[in-house]
Amino acid sequence: MMVAVKDRVRFVETDLMGVVHHSNYLRWFEMARVEYLRTANVLLPDLIADGILFPITEVQCKYRQSAYFDEMIRVEATLADFSRAKLCFAYRVVRETDNVLLAEGTTQNVFTDDKGRVIRLPQLYFERIEAVRQAENGGVA
Amino acid sequence: MMVAVKDRVRFVETDLMGVVHHSNYLRWFEMARVEYLRTANVLLPDLIADGILFPITEVQCKYRQSAYFDEMIRVEATLADFSRAKLCFAYRVVRETDNVLLAEGTTQNVFTDDKGRVIRLPQLYFERIEAVRQAENGGVA
Amino acid sequence: MMVAVKDRVRFVETDLMGVVHHSNYLRWFEMARVEYLRTANVLLPDLIADGILFPITEVQCKYRQSAYFDEMIRVEATLADFSRAKLCFAYRVVRETDNVLLAEGTTQNVFTDDKGRVIRLPQLYFERIEAVRQAENGGVA
Amino acid sequence: MMVAVKDRVRFVETDLMGVVHHSNYLRWFEMARVEYLRTANVLLPDLIADGILFPITEVQCKYRQSAYFDEMIRVEATLADFSRAKLCFAYRVVRETDNVLLAEGTTQNVFTDDKGRVIRLPQLYFERIEAVRQAENGGVA
Numbered sequence: 001m002m003v004a005v006k007d008r009v010r011f012v013e014t015d016l017m018g019v020v021h022h023s024n025y026l027r028w029f030e031m032a033r034v035e036y037l038r039t040a041n042v043l044l045p046d047l048i049a050d051g052i053l054f055p056i057t058e059v060q061c062k063y064r065q066s067a068y069f070d071e072m073i074r075v076e077a078t079l080a081d082f083s084r085a086k087l088c089f090a091y092r093v094v095r096e097t098d099n100v101l102l103a104e105g106t107t108q109n110v111f112t113d114d115k116g117r118v119i120r121l122p123q124l125y126f127e128r129i130e131a132v133r134q135a136e137n138g139g140v141a
Numbered sequence: 142m143m144v145a146v147k148d149r150v151r152f153v154e155t156d157l158m159g160v161v162h163h164s165n166y167l168r169w170f171e172m173a174r175v176e177y178l179r180t181a182n183v184l185l186p187d188l189i190a191d192g193i194l195f196p197i198t199e200v201q202c203k204y205r206q207s208a209y210f211d212e213m214i215r216v217e218a219t220l221a222d223f224s225r226a227k228l229c230f231a232y233r234v235v236r237e238t239d240n241v242l243l244a245e246g247t248t249q250n251v252f253t254d255d256k257g258r259v260i261r262l263p264q265l266y267f268e269r270i271e272a273v274r275q276a277e278n279g280g281v282a
Numbered sequence: 283m284m285v286a287v288k289d290r291v292r293f294v295e296t297d298l299m300g301v302v303h304h305s306n307y308l309r310w311f312e313m314a315r316v317e318y319l320r321t322a323n324v325l326l327p328d329l330i331a332d333g334i335l336f337p338i339t340e341v342q343c344k345y346r347q348s349a350y351f352d353e354m355i356r357v358e359a360t361l362a363d364f365s366r367a368k369l370c371f372a373y374r375v376v377r378e379t380d381n382v383l384l385a386e387g388t389t390q391n392v393f394t395d396d397k398g399r400v401i402r403l404p405q406l407y408f409e410r411i412e413a414v415r416q417a418e419n420g421g422v423a
Numbered sequence: 424m425m426v427a428v429k430d431r432v433r434f435v436e437t438d439l440m441g442v443v444h445h446s447n448y449l450r451w452f453e454m455a456r457v458e459y460l461r462t463a464n465v466l467l468p469d470l471i472a473d474g475i476l477f478p479i480t481e482v483q484c485k486y487r488q489s490a491y492f493d494e495m496i497r498v499e500a501t502l503a504d505f506s507r508a509k510l511c512f513a514y515r516v517v518r519e520t521d522n523v524l525l526a527e528g529t530t531q532n533v534f535t536d537d538k539g540r541v542i543r544l545p546q547l548y549f550e551r552i553e554a555v556r557q558a559e560n561g562g563v564a
Contacts, residue, residue: 015153016152016155019478026446026449153450164305171434211467
């Protein structure tokens with residue numbers, strides 16, 4: 001299943017070259033990742049309350065076209081790889097008005113306890129995420 | 142006593158008008174505030190470990206001149222008002238090369254426990270900050 | 283007239299005290315200000331294309347309650363003072379679920395040419411903004 | 424040649440997991456990249472004034488250890504690949520106190536005119552950067 005969020009490019013997200021600063025795409029990826037997990041009823045504050053952290057261990061992004069202030073963008077997330085040890089998302093950022101691809105990328109995160117030791121995701125959370133991963137797409141949120 | 146920090150304007154801190162986005166000055170204020178407290182040997186991680194939080198309750202800033210990418214800036218902090226209930230800093234941001242004033246502002250913060258209830262700063266920390274406040278300036282850090 | 287935008291608190295907007303960093307409220311103010319001007323059909327890229335810049339000259343914010351990750355917030359903007367020389371907005375940030383006031387503040391901006399010289403807003407733009415200012419509220423966008 | 428910058432982790436760079444948000448490493452990479460180019464006497468405002476933009480087309484980062492508030496970090500940049508068509512930097516972020524590797528990554532950027540059309544870097548700038556790339560390391564800046 002693919003989960004998407006839409007947002008409008010903020011003024012503060014631009015830089016003096018007149019386009020969105022490349023670091024902000026990672027923040028947009030995060031919005032889509034959070035929404036994906038929300039769809040699975042996995043809320044990050046619940047994980048943290050259970051003593052589970054989820055640090056990003058790897059990220060990559062290819063930038064295809066610039067994004068500009070005030071444009072509506074859509075960020076799509078799919079789960080590319082998933083086990084109780086790690087979570088790998090793939091993302092596409094598209095301009096909402098004409099579906100032009102602006103960027104695509106991936107993130108990987110692991111799960112750790114609050115001492116930073118790697119742990120396995122509890123079965124309850126695993127099953128919720130797995131159910132969404134296997135679901136057919138019922139339309140973009 | 143006045144405590145100052147210097148830094149170089151980051152590319153990401155600019156916006157499409159070609160100057161530093163106004164929200165970043167609050168982040169620069171924070172760097173000077175942290176440095177002031179460090180001078181007093183009051184480290185924020187120690188406060189947090191002691192269960193003391195220090196939320197900002199008020200901020201104001203007047204912008205005098207634009208700051209540009211790659212300029213060296215100096216942020217000066219002085220303690221304008223101080224009790225065991227609150228901490229009020231005054232700041233000046235100046236361009237390092239010619240001492241032109243770019244912005245000036247103030248912040249106020251209180252102290253709370255981790256439930257958000259207002260508390261009084263423990264005497265130990267109070268005395269350390271008070272000692273720096275009363276010290277003559279021995280030069281800019 | 284009051285114009286509002288809604289958004290969800292981003293993970294990246296929090297800090298190690300577990301709440302939204304105070305500097306982000308200025309960025310939320312900006313989103314509401316942009317939306318207000320859009321309602322008036324005043325688009326910032328058009329102003330820039332006309333050689334008109336609109337630097338923030340003053341900002342103040344009082345923080346009432348912390349905002350937390352993933353909460354829906356609503357940012358309301360009204361025009362507090364307006365002439366062809368300056369634009370003063372007042373803002374309220376409320377938690378969408380229960381309308382609790384999180385912060386309130388103001389910004390002032392002037393208009394300049396691309397050399398930074400203060401100018402007066404052209405009549406066309408002035409009239410559009412004035413029309414929205416005087417309009418009765420027809421509901422929150 | 425390797426060029427490095429040092430900085431202190433800002434409070435605002437942390438998130439509610441208590442560590443630096445992963446997107447900020449791209450901003451740190453940028454500081455080192457800017458410093459590398461400064462060492463070559465290639466100033467980004469000069470490029471822009473010459474109508475040359477330098478959008479990032481690709482970035483990747485592997486995160487090894489968390490960075491914490493107030494730590495001193497050192498960001499090292501080397502030029503991994505370089506032609507008049509593109510610039511590829513490799514970075515290492517280390518904790519200054521004990522040289523522990525926190526993250527490593529790469530960026531690629533191309534050169535474009537202000538219409539976004541890919542161009543070749545003028546010979547003057549090329550030679551300056553090439554001279555630094557070939558230079559032996561004379562110590563960290």
